[in-house]
Amino acid sequence: MSSRRNFLALMSAAPLTTPLFGWNGFARTAAAASQEAPRTAPNPSVIPPQNPNQMAGSPVGDPLPGQKWRVHDRSRPQARKVTPGLPIPVTGPSSDASVLFDGKDLSQWGTIGRDGKVTEPKWKVENGYLEMAPRTGSLITKQPFGDCQLHLEWMTPTGTDPSRVGQMRGNSGVILMKRYEIQILSSFNNPTYADGAAGALYGLYPPLVNPCRPEGNWNSYDIVFKAPHFKGEALVQPAYVTLFFNGLLAHDHVALLGSTAVEPIAKYQPHPAEEPLMLQGHAGPVRYRNIWIRRLKGYDS
Ligand code: MG
Numbered sequence: 001m002s003s004r005r006n007f008l009a010l011m012s013a014a015p016l017t018t019p020l021f022g023w024n025g026f027a028r029t030a031a032a033a034s035q036e037a038p039r040t041a042p043n044p045s046v047i048p049p050q051n052p053n054q055m056a057g058s059p060v061g062d063p064l065p066g067q068k069w070r071v072h073d074r075s076r077p078q079a080r081k082v083t084p085g086l087p088i089p090v091t092g093p094s095s096d097a098s099v100l101f102d103g104k105d106l107s108q109w110g111t112i113g114r115d116g117k118v119t120e121p122k123w124k125v126e127n128g129y130l131e132m133a134p135r136t137g138s139l140i141t142k143q144p145f146g147d148c149q150l151h152l153e154w155m156t157p158t159g160t161d162p163s164r165v166g167q168m169r170g171n172s173g174v175i176l177m178k179r180y181e182i183q184i185l186s187s188f189n190n191p192t193y194a195d196g197a198a199g200a201l202y203g204l205y206p207p208l209v210n211p212c213r214p215e216g217n218w219n220s221y222d223i224v225f226k227a228p229h230f231k232g233e234a235l236v237q238p239a240y241v242t243l244f245f246n247g248l249l250a251h252d253h254v255a256l257l258g259s260t261a262v263e264p265i266a267k268y269q270p271h272p273a274e275e276p277l278m279l280q281g282h283a284g285p286v287r288y289r290n291i292w293i294r295r296l297k298g299y300d301s
Pocket of ligand 1: 171172173181183184280282
């Protein structure tokens with residue numbers, strides 16, 4: 001984690017010398033387009049990286065078991081783009097849900113700093129959403145959770161500095177049990193290493209498809225998370241994640257390799273049956289609204 005942070009901090013500070021976001025199909029004139037030689041038709045559902053900085057971020061890690069890719073493999077293909085049906089799923093909390101954010105206050109949250117200390121949250125609440133405040137750490141729930149169903153909506157706002165690309169553009173994340181990150185990133189037209197895009201199980205799998213909406217539009221995640229089980233120091237059952245991203249299946253009961261913050265590859269370390277949920281403060285701005293969670297119980301309980 002620390003090496004990634006250091007690297008990202010370096011990238012954040014480094015001047016970018018090449019024009020960014022110059023690629024834009026709508027920006028080219030019809031005359032210019034007509035003078036170009038015909039090329040092999042690209043797959044319009046995949047946006048290739050246009051700038052090497054889009055691939056900057058965490059270093060490439062170890063081979064992923066059962067896959068032909070390494071962690072953060074730069075050659076792994078981008079998830080296929082899909083336009084989600086509208087409206088995206090925006091569901092209010094059920095009677096058995098814990099409301100974590102209803103647009104009004106951060107009473108269910110604290111801020112966790114790099115030293116692990118929890119203090120009063122400093123993210124901004126306005127107009128029914130909360131927004132990541134730079135350099136104020138990540139949010140962390142006051143309550144711990146294990147097996148859960150989680151709904152939240154997020155947006156990367158317009159007007160972000162165009163020199164911020166890849167992992168530096170709208171980077172947050174839903175970090176279950178303080179360890180298991182489902183990535184949030186501005187991923188409508190901002191390619192990065194595939195297992196670091198919005199909806200990725202960070203460092204393990206890209207989403208099955210990329211239904212991310214343009215900046216300034218809300219997206220929704222509906223997550224089913226099964227906590228790992230440990231017996232003493234030994235893992236006896238991994239964590240499982242199912243994700244619906246804007247209503248589309250992005251992960252289908254996928255077993256995690258372990259904490260996504262561990263490099264060069266995820267691994268498990270025993271932890272309590274319930275742990276708080278975090279919203280990562282990384283490279284914003286990112287906004288959230290309508291966050292609720294249900295503790296899952298078995299049949300007949
Ligand atoms: Mg993140």
